[in-house]
Amino acid sequence: QITLKESGPTLVKPTQTLTLTCTFSGFSLTTSGVGVGWIRQPPGKALEWLALIYGNDDKSYSPSLKSRLIITKDTSKNQVVLTMTNMDPVDTATYYCAHKYGSGSYIGMDVWGQGTTVTVSS
Amino acid sequence: DIQMTQSPSSLSASVGDRVTITCRASQSVSNYLNWYQQKPGYAPKLLIYATTGLLRGVPSRFSGSGSGTDFTLTITSLQPEDFATYYCQQSFRDLTFGGGTKVEIK
Numbered sequence: 001q002i003t004l005k006e007s008g009p010t011l012v013k014p015t016q017t018l019t020l021t022c023t024f025s026g027f028s029l030t031t032s033g034v035g036v037g038w039i040r041q042p043p044g045k046a047l048e049w050l051a052l053i054y055g056n057d058d059k060s061y062s063p064s065l066k067s068r069l070i071i072t073k074d075t076s077k078n079q080v081v082l083t084m085t086n087m088d089p090v091d092t093a094t095y096y097c098a099h100k101y102g103s104g105s106y107i108g109m110d111v112w113g114q115g116t117t118v119t120v121s122s
Numbered sequence: 123d124i125q126m127t128q129s130p131s132s133l134s135a136s137v138g139d140r141v142t143i144t145c146r147a148s149q150s151v152s153n154y155l156n157w158y159q160q161k162p163g164y165a166p167k168l169l170i171y172a173t174t175g176l177l178r179g180v181p182s183r184f185s186g187s188g189s190g191t192d193f194t195l196t197i198t199s200l201q202p203e204d205f206a207t208y209y210c211q212q213s214f215r216d217l218t219f220g221g222g223t224k225v226e227i228k
Contacts, residue, residue: 112167
């Protein structure tokens, strides 16, 4: 059974850097077709994809946020870490990590964490 | 960037109704199109993969169709548990979600 759980601060100040950790189980992030992504959702708004990392350490980022994001993995701990710099109140959202479905080139996220709510405020 | 536009943004329907939600891409995404269902306070659930592939455990009243830029999600007989918000998502280039369609009870 695949599970994922997000952790990190619930409150950050503007201009600070946010670090979120996704701890997963039930799969290994060591092969090229396997992936973990981050998606966020501001209150009452739509989903927004942020970043994706594969087992072979390939990474992809949202073009609009690429300059502010870094995604890494620690396979020994079964964790994926997302760092987002220069936080702003508009970054207030629920942040989800999710498992990439299947091993092919199609990318859908089939198992999601419960999400963690991050508020950006001074 | 590929933009995904869903219509309508919300709709009211009754149990038993046939519901169709459309998703349009700003450029062709081939069949790299997925559909999710999200209920308030919960993470999204992947329903349909690669335009037409129903995930295991998803009721057969859900179906997807389309290709290129125009896609549809159809629910043939709406059930009480189907009232939710639905999102399309392309993975042809990066990932982009649509703005969502909220299905409400009439």
